[in-house]
Structure formats: C-alpha cells, structure tokens
Amino acid sequence: MLTLGRHSFADTDLLVMAIVNRTRDSFYDHGATFEDAAALERVHRVVEEGADLVDVGGVKAGPGEEVDAEEEIRRTAGFVASVRAEFPDLVISVDTWRAEVAREVCRAGADVLNDAWGGHDPALAEVAAEFDAALVCTHTDGAVPRTPPHRPAYDDVVAAAVHDTVALAERAVKLGVNRDSVLVDPAHDFEKNTWHSLELIRRLDELVATGWPVLVSLSNKDFVGETLDLPVDARVTGTLAATAVCAWQGARVFRVHEVEQTRQSLDMVASIRGHREPALVVRGLA
C-alpha cells in the first residue's frame, strides 16, 4: 500500500503525477502556467484527464532565473491552498528541495514533498515527518540544485541510485515519515548522461526490488531527445515508450506533462500485466 497524504493506493495502481509549473522558464512549457489562473486551469484539465496527483513546482530544475525561498513560497504555497480548496480530495505534491518551503506548502495542504534534489536540505525529511506528508527520495549523486550534469561517471549507476535512495528512504522513516509514504526516484538526467538514464530504465527492476515504491520522472527529458535526436517539443512518443518499459518493470508513479497519453499507456500496461481489466471485450465472444 502507498499512502500519499489523504489517499491510499493499491500496490498495482499506476499513478499519474501531473506537472504544474509555477515558473517562467521551465524547459517544456516556458511559463505557460506561471499565472494563477492558468495554473488552476491546468489542474482542472489534468484531473479531468485522469491525473492521480499534481506536482507543483516553483523553481526550474535547470539553471535560470534566481528564485529564493521567499519567492518560491510566494509561487507555491498560496497556489497549493487554492488547489486544496477547489479539490479537497486531490493529492497535491510540491517539488522543492527547501525545508522552509516544504513547511509552508504542507501548512497550505500539500500531501507529498518531492525532494527532487536528493536530500540537499536534510531538514526537508523532518518537515515531511512533522506534517505526515509523503516524501520522494531522489538520486542526484550529491549534485547542487539546479546544476546540469558535467562529466558524471559511475562504476554502476543503478547500484548508486539504489544505495543513495534507499539510504534516504531509511533515514526518512527513522525521522518519523510513515513507511508507506516514502518513494524512491532514480532521477533520470539529474547528474546523469543519456547512457546513465537509459541504463536506469533498462535495469529499473533492481530499484523496484528494494521494495520502496518507485517514482519515475521521464517526461520529455533530454535523454529522450538525445536518444531519438528530437527537440523538446517532439519527445512525447519516446517518453511514452520509456514510461511503458518502467511500468512493466514495476514503477508506480509517473511524473509527466502529458496526462491523457500517459494514462492510456499505463492502462495498457496494467491490462497487459493483468492488473486492470480491459474496458470492453466482445470481439470473438459474441
């Protein structure tokens, strides 16, 4: 069982986490939902399309406009409160590495803290424990937030991801985070080159085998672009292929831009695995 704030999910559920950026400069949507109204409109749309949770982010992952904690709180906390008011049952995640931001968004109603920079701020897990929030433990190999990879190298990237995320997960539980509310994320492209990200998909079963529920964030990333030699606006097909392979190997949560296509891909994989009945079977049975 996976507990994300107010909701529990079965081990066979495949969850779509819809990205809602409160940034001016994120790589894929270029500020499309920076304004409150547009962001709320996106929440409406992704919920309609089948998202199980939203992931609100106030700072672009890559280098760009400086966003301090105060500004990050301004971008996220009020918005979380608005979403919570409008969608009392929706699971809300916030993508942040700062404990002070985490505290404010939890007060506003967030259920999940997506610590995308791998425990950079050790106090963040304590906030998760304090507010009974779920926590995503990510492998970034100690990278400083918002720094792109430069010549990353690993003896074994999968072993490194397993080691670091499990260590973060166990630490979180020791600090009081509910064991059912801790996820691990190998963090494709974070302090990794394309080879590393591909290997982390090919061998995702090794992370799944740790028993911690696995979240993957693959959506339109550069490893898809480099693999297929495609620009950022042409990577959906590659993303969905990677999504299906991860789902087949046991990933549980999928952080994405395209909710409807992801939902369809995951439903298809779930039915192939025998965890979801097809919508309607008549062919050959009449």
Next chain:
Amino acid sequence: MITAAVLCPHPPLLLRELTGRADPGADLRVACVAAVAEACEGAERAVVIGGDDTTAQWDESSRLRAARFGGSPGHASPPPADADSAPDLPLSLGIGRRLLDDAGWSGPSMFLGVSWEASDAEVQELAERIVAIEGRVLLLILGDGSARRGEKAPGYLDERAFDFDDSLAKALDTGDAASLAGLDVALASELMVFGAAGLRVMGAVALRQGEPSRASLTYNDDPFGVSYFIAVWRF
C-alpha cells in the same frame, strides 16, 4: 414428461468475467436467467442440450472452464485439481450450467452434447431418450441463430441469414416443432448457425411429446451480428 423447453443463446460474452470492465451481455443474461428461472418452476430435473463436436453425455459435476476464453489472470478460475474427474464442459453446455446456477436451480441435471453434424437418426434417438426420462423434466437448449448478419459479424454478411433467422424466430414463437425438427442443416452450417443441432432435438422432442400448449419468443436480437433467441415452450 417434459414440462417446459427453454432456448437460450450461448455466446461467451454471457460470462461476466470475460468482458472486461463493461458488461455488454448484461441485458441478455438477465433475460436468459429470467426465462430459465420461470421454466424451472415445477420441474424435478433439468436436461441440458447443446451443440458440440461429438454427441455425448457429460458428468453432472462438470463445469465450464471460462479461463479457456480468457479473463484477467487474477480473476480466472484455476483448472480443476483433478481434470480427469471433472472434464470441462463444452461452451454450449457450460453456458447452460451457468444459467441454471444463476437461476437458482439445484435439482438433478443431465448434460447432453449433440454433434453439430448429427444425423437425423441420431437426433431421433436422442429425442426418444429424452422423452422417456421419468418425472417432470425441464429441457434447456442452447443455440444461436446465424452469425453472418452484418459486415462486422463473426461470419461477415450473408443476406440469406435474415430469412433463415426470421423463419426460425417464427417457428419458436408459434411452437412449430416440425419446422425445427426439419431445419435445413446444410444451409444452417453455411450461415454459421451454432444452434441447429439443439434446435433439431428440441423439435424432435416436441413432436414426440405433443405440440406445446404455449410458445413465446421473448428475445430476438443480433447486437453483435449473431442472432440470439430466447424462447419458452410450455407443454
């Protein structure tokens, strides 16, 4: 003595576990079970007749193993532990078994498969045997009309299917036993009528038993390009 004869179709989609999250066979199943339940009243034993590759009687404890047709891995029933002691019923008889169960029937039952290619002599012999069964007998016949009623039908479109099925429907609605007993077997085969064998037995039994006192066709539709009939004859 036969008290009632009920004809029901036997598409696998009547089995709820095979159709996924939707239940396209819901209405048909309800109508079948209602007809069978009604006919069960006053009966002491059930005799189930359905087409199969060979003519044979099946053990009463046999069941249909629906998993042969699919279903979710988590939901499909496992094969019986001792497959030899309870062989899987063929589809037609298995659907009959399921309909009897759903109708709440708990009396003794006999399961007779009739070869799709049964000769007239074979049909007559079977009819004689059924009529000789003692007690008040409910006859449940499994059979469909043509499966060639449209471009999306399992057997594509054969225009002759419509006249054939109309004649069949009329015979079922009027208790015309002679028409059923004398079905054009060759044409039925060409039109993919997977009910001909059972219908011929139904007709032959009624001819020996005497015309039904009441006959009604309560369902006649082809939602998936296959004709489904539900008919009840009272004797």
